[in-house]
Amino acid sequence: xxxxxxxxxxxxxxxxxxxxxxxxxxxxxxxxxxxxxxxxxxxxxxxxxxxxxxxxxxxxxxxxxxxxxxxxxxxxxxxxxxxxxxxxxxxxxxxxxxxxxxxxxxxxxxxxxxxxxxxxxxxxxxxxxxxxxxxxxxxxxxxxxxxxxxxxxxxxxxxxxxxxxxxxxxxxxxxxxxxxxxxxxxxxxxxxxxxxxxxxxxxxxxxxxxxxxxxxxxxxxxxxxxxxxxxxxxxxxxxxxxxxxxxxxxxxxxxxxxxxxxxxxxxxxxxxxxxxxxxxxxxxxxxxxxxxxxxxxxxxxxxxxxxxxxxxxxxxxxxxxxxxxxxxxxxxxxxxxxxxxxxxxxxxxxxxxxxxxxxxxxxxxxxxxxxxxxxxxxxxxxxxxxxxxxxxxxxxxxxxxxxxxxxxxxxxxxxxxxxxxxxxxxxxxxxxxxxxxxxxxxxxxxxxxxxxxxxxxxxxxxxxxxxxxxxxxxxxxxxxxxxxxxxxxxxxxxxxxxxxxxxxxxxxxxxxxxxxxxxxxxxxxxxxxxxxxxxxxxxxxxxxxxxxxxxxxxxxxxxxxxxxxxxxxxxxxxxxxxxxxxxxxxxxxxxxxxxxxxxxxxxxxxxxxxxxxxxxxxxxxxxxxxxxxxxxxxxxxxxxxxxxxxxxxxxxxxxxxxxxxxxxxxxxxxxxxxxxxxxxxxxxxxxxxxxxxxxxxxxxxxxxxxxxxxxxxxxxxxxxxxxxxxxxxxxxxxxxxxxxxxxxxxxxxxxxxxxxxxxxxxxxxxxxxxxxxxxxx
Amino acid sequence: xxxxxxxxxxxxxxxxxxxxxxxxxxxxxxxxxxxxxxxxxxxxxxxxxxxxxxxxxxxxxxxxxxxxxxxxxxxxxxxxxxxxxxxxxxxxxxxxxxxxxxxxxxxxxxxxxxxxxxxxxxxxxxxxxxxxxxxxxxxxxxxxxxxxxxxxxxxxxxxxxxxxxxxxxxxxxxxxxxxxxxxxxxxxx
Numbered sequence: 001x002x003x004x005x006x007x008x009x010x011x012x013x014x015x016x017x018x019x020x021x022x023x024x025x026x027x028x029x030x031x032x033x034x035x036x037x038x039x040x041x042x043x044x045x046x047x048x049x050x051x052x053x054x055x056x057x058x059x060x061x062x063x064x065x066x067x068x069x070x071x072x073x074x075x076x077x078x079x080x081x082x083x084x085x086x087x088x089x090x091x092x093x094x095x096x097x098x099x100x101x102x103x104x105x106x107x108x109x110x111x112x113x114x115x116x117x118x119x120x121x122x123x124x125x126x127x128x129x130x131x132x133x134x135x136x137x138x139x140x141x142x143x144x145x146x147x148x149x150x151x152x153x154x155x156x157x158x159x160x161x162x163x164x165x166x167x168x169x170x171x172x173x174x175x176x177x178x179x180x181x182x183x184x185x186x187x188x189x190x191x192x193x194x195x196x197x198x199x200x201x202x203x204x205x206x207x208x209x210x211x212x213x214x215x216x217x218x219x220x221x222x223x224x225x226x227x228x229x230x231x232x233x234x235x236x237x238x239x240x241x242x243x244x245x246x247x248x249x250x251x252x253x254x255x256x257x258x259x260x261x262x263x264x265x266x267x268x269x270x271x272x273x274x275x276x277x278x279x280x281x282x283x284x285x286x287x288x289x290x291x292x293x294x295x296x297x298x299x300x301x302x303x304x305x306x307x308x309x310x311x312x313x314x315x316x317x318x319x320x321x322x323x324x325x326x327x328x329x330x331x332x333x334x335x336x337x338x339x340x341x342x343x344x345x346x347x348x349x350x351x352x353x354x355x356x357x358x359x360x361x362x363x364x365x366x367x368x369x370x371x372x373x374x375x376x377x378x379x380x381x382x383x384x385x386x387x388x389x390x391x392x393x394x395x396x397x398x399x400x401x402x403x404x405x406x407x408x409x410x411x412x413x414x415x416x417x418x419x420x421x422x423x424x425x426x427x428x429x430x431x432x433x434x435x436x437x438x439x440x441x442x443x444x445x446x447x448x449x450x451x452x453x454x455x456x457x458x459x460x461x462x463x464x465x466x467x468x469x470x471x472x473x474x475x476x477x478x479x480x481x482x483x484x485x486x487x488x489x490x491x492x493x494x495x496x497x498x499x500x501x502x503x504x505x506x507x508x509x510x511x512x513x514x515x516x517x518x519x520x521x522x523x524x525x526x527x528x529x530x531x532x533x534x535x536x537x538x539x540x541x542x543x544x545x546x547x548x549x550x551x552x553x554x555x556x557x558x559x560x561x562x563x564x565x566x567x568x569x570x571x572x573x574x575x576x577x578x579x580x581x582x583x584x585x586x587x588x589x590x591x592x593x594x595x596x597x598x599x600x601x602x603x604x605x606x607x608x609x610x611x612x613x614x615x616x617x618x619x620x621x622x623x624x625x626x627x628x629x630x631x632x633x634x635x636x637x638x639x640x641x642x643x644x645x646x647x648x649x650x651x652x653x654x655x656x657x658x659x660x661x662x663x664x665x666x667x668x669x670x671x672x673x674x675x676x677x678x679x680x681x682x683x684x685x686x687x688x689x690x691x692x693x694x695x696x697x698x699x700x701x702x703x704x705x706x707x708x709x710x711x712x713x714x715x716x717x718x719x720x721x722x723x724x725x726x727x728x729x730x731x732x733x734x735x736x737x738x739x740x741x742x743x744x745x746x747x748x749x750x751x752x753x754x755x756x757x758x759x760x761x762x763x764x765x766x767x768x769x770x771x772x773x774x775x776x777x
Numbered sequence: 778x779x780x781x782x783x784x785x786x787x788x789x790x791x792x793x794x795x796x797x798x799x800x801x802x803x804x805x806x807x808x809x810x811x812x813x814x815x816x817x818x819x820x821x822x823x824x825x826x827x828x829x830x831x832x833x834x835x836x837x838x839x840x841x842x843x844x845x846x847x848x849x850x851x852x853x854x855x856x857x858x859x860x861x862x863x864x865x866x867x868x869x870x871x872x873x874x875x876x877x878x879x880x881x882x883x884x885x886x887x888x889x890x891x892x893x894x895x896x897x898x899x900x901x902x903x904x905x906x907x908x909x910x911x912x913x914x915x916x917x918x919x920x921x922x923x924x925x926x927x928x929x930x931x932x933x934x935x936x937x938x939x940x941x942x943x944x945x946x947x948x949x950x951x952x953x954x955x956x957x958x959x960x961x962x963x964x965x966x
Binding site: 139144 | 808820822824826827828829830831832833849852854855866868876930950954
């Protein structure tokens with residue numbers, strides 16, 4: 001077997017194995033790209049909420065067009081259709097009767113549910129006071145509501161429950177169903193059975209809503225009906241669509257542009273195909289490595305392939321162009337060391353990302369690292385065997401004069417370049433406080449228009465944003481509920497002091513067994529209650545004789561079975577409890593979402609008193625927004641550290657290899673200047689910098705070093721032979737195309753890398769030329 | 778001669794209601810002139826379940842055309858504020874706000890007071906049939922709900938007053954219970 005055939009066979013087997021791995025890989029385009037890989041306890045809550053929290057299953061629906069009657073009819077139609085489907089846990093549109101089951105449940109179990117049920121409540125004094133209260137309430141406008149219940153519930157337990165339930169603002173109602181604030185659209189609030197992190201299921205759910213809506217609008221002859229849906233599920237689905245379409249679009253643009261360049265250079269289908277071999281191998285290896293190590297491949301990672309293509313194709317360009325006359329053996333001696341050093345600096349840059357706690361970043365690092373490495377290895381070991389020495393590259397010597405002219409021009413511009421960089425540095429220093437985007441939303445794929453629609457619908461329907469919550473972990477359900485009740489007592493005080501507007505708790509509808517037993521034990525025996533009631537009501541306008549139904553109800557409550565999770569089935573309270581009380585692999589966790597006080601204080605909660613009240617109780621207070629901000633800052637700090645570490649590794653590598661401070665300085669200077677100029681350019685173009693721009697800076701150094709190293713290899717006279725110059729120009733062009741394509745992306749992570757590394761690579765080459773050699777004729 | 782006399786009488790009979798007689802339009806004009814003021818009120822609720830009526834009292838303040846504040850002082854302090862379509866009730870530490878646009882029945886109920894106070898005939902006739910008796914100095918306006926949903930709650934509302942001032946409002950509920958609100962103006966704008 002010839003060397004070529006053996007090489008090809010090995011390569012083919014590796015590729016087939018790789019393809020098999022990729023075929024079985026799991027691809028994802030969800031939020032986990034951004035979620036911490038090694039979360040702290042508070043961050044774990046954040047991750048859980050984003051992946052399976054009830055809020056992520058919420059879809060807000062607005063029906064537009066037609067008149068209020070048509071919209072209300074469409075809302076009822078849609079409600080009727082969706083309610084029966086298993087894909088939906090709850091469908092609410094505010095129509096009358098929808099809360100009857102909840103009200104019945106509360107009334108039936110009021111003596112086990114009402115926090116006012118204590119032994120004191122049923123003493124003579126307690127009865128007198130609570131019944132007098134109810135009679136007073138008859139004087140109020142609310143009296144009409146309680147009057148029919150009075151004989152059965154004279155102590156007002158139902159009122160206690162309803163007061164605690166009232167969560168403040170309710171959506172508007174037009175024609176009997178929820179409407180937006182301006183009344184121009186009908187609103188529904190839908191909870192999907194599918195988890196928010198299950199993007200496939202969310203996509204189906206959303207499609208079902210749209211389909212059912214279209215059907216019912218058609219049946220009703222409501223021709224200009226429109227539906228607007230928003231919520232975390234919609235964002236997830238849209239992000240995935242964006243990433244999917246961009247991955248194919250960007251890869252196609254980058255591949256076509258690079259093929260065009262290669263064809264111009266090679267004018268040979270065979271060389272073109274061979275030249276793409278390392279690229280394809282690298283791209284495949286990247287996905288294989290990520291899939292094997294992380295299990296899941298993020299869509300954004302694959303999107304980064306567009307840049308990898310531009311970078312990986314360089315090696316074959318160097319090989320074909322440079323080895324044209326001298327042959328493979330000579331090339332290995334003269335050029336491979338320089339290229340190898342370039343590959344290693346790139347690897348150092350990407351490897352720094354591997355240590356990131358930001359999973360997306362670590363994946364990008366691994367993907368690029370393995371891709372570049374494999375592309376270089378294929379170029380070095382497989383390509384020469386396959387191409388043998390028979391690869392006449394078209395004569396590119398006509399490129400040499402303009403390139404040399406360009407280098408000379410650049411060399412004359414040393415001082416202007418240095419002055420320009422100083423000016424740029426000044427701009428950055430002066431604007432240092434406005435350079436950075438402050439939070440994680442900078443990386444979000446959600447478009448501004450979609451975010452605005454979401455805000456709008458959320459305000460219309462008063463959907464919870466769940467910014468503040470208390471989290472409790474306990475070994476079992478009963479312990480969890482008891483802990484929720486204890487924390488609830490602390491929170492009640494804060495509500496009374498006006499620090500909080502209110503809070504939700506699963507124990508409100510599903511009290512712990514201990515609490516239920518205590519409440520049941522508070523109810524006096526029948527004959528005892530009769531006697532006490534007689535004494536209590538002596539002077540009351542409500543005679544004890546009229547309260548027979550009350551005695552029956554208390555008797556019934558004493559006999560009644562306790563409330564379990566199953567008793568809540570068929571009410572919307574079940575959903576409320578399930579979303580606040582969750583079973584973990586080895587524990588239970590309770591969420592108590594807090595509401596800010598009503599009024600003009602805004603939507604913030606004064607955090608200090610809440611922390612003080614909960615101190616020592618084991619309950620964790622979390623402000624989701626500040627957690628997100630902290631998470632982002634952690635990422636940013638970490639990325640800064642990693643970039644510096646990557647930079648130090650590159651400097652170390654170059655120092656060891658070059659063994660000359662002067663040469664090291666000559667290689668690094670153009671790279672640093674390129675970084676400063678690019679960042680200033682990005683800032684002046686109005687973009688706020690974020691995490692990925694920072695990574696972009698590292699990559700400018702990692703990728704750009706290749707060009708500076710060629711100039712370095714030329715030695716003091718700085719003269720590079722024509723093939724080397726041509727290969728550098730072409731390789732730089734393909735790299736700029738590969739990274740530059742990412743700048744077209746609307747995915748911020750990719751865009752930021754594109755706008756920094758694309759121009760950065762070109763600048764690195766130009767500036768390396770600018771500072772190359774000492775003297776040129 | 779007789780014929781002419783009869784003709785005059787007939788003419789008189791036809792013109793009288795339009796000029797001298799007191800009608801709903803006239804009352805509404807009188808009421809609309811009232812731009813607001815403060816009154817003491819006493820409300821008695823006669824409820825079959827109770828042996829005695831529940832009595833409450835306090836102050837009411839009205840600012841034309843759509844702001845009404847009812848502050849109950851006895852037996853419990855409670856403030857009810859109606860501002861356009863927002864009804865808020867504050868009682869002890871509880872505060873409740875209701876957008877009446879969401880509650881057509883409650884809105885109809887509230888409109889019986891608000892429509893009368895502001896002399897808004899269109900608002901009243903949307904939900905009630907109006908019957909007026911008496912004269913400008915002592916009138917009684919009866920509102921009979923035309924809408925079945927409202928009639929299920931209240932069968933008759935009787936408002937009495939003198940010129941542009943309301944003296945009492947009586948609600949007769951469908952279950953036979955009734956409430957009587959009497960007002961004594963303390964200042965006028």
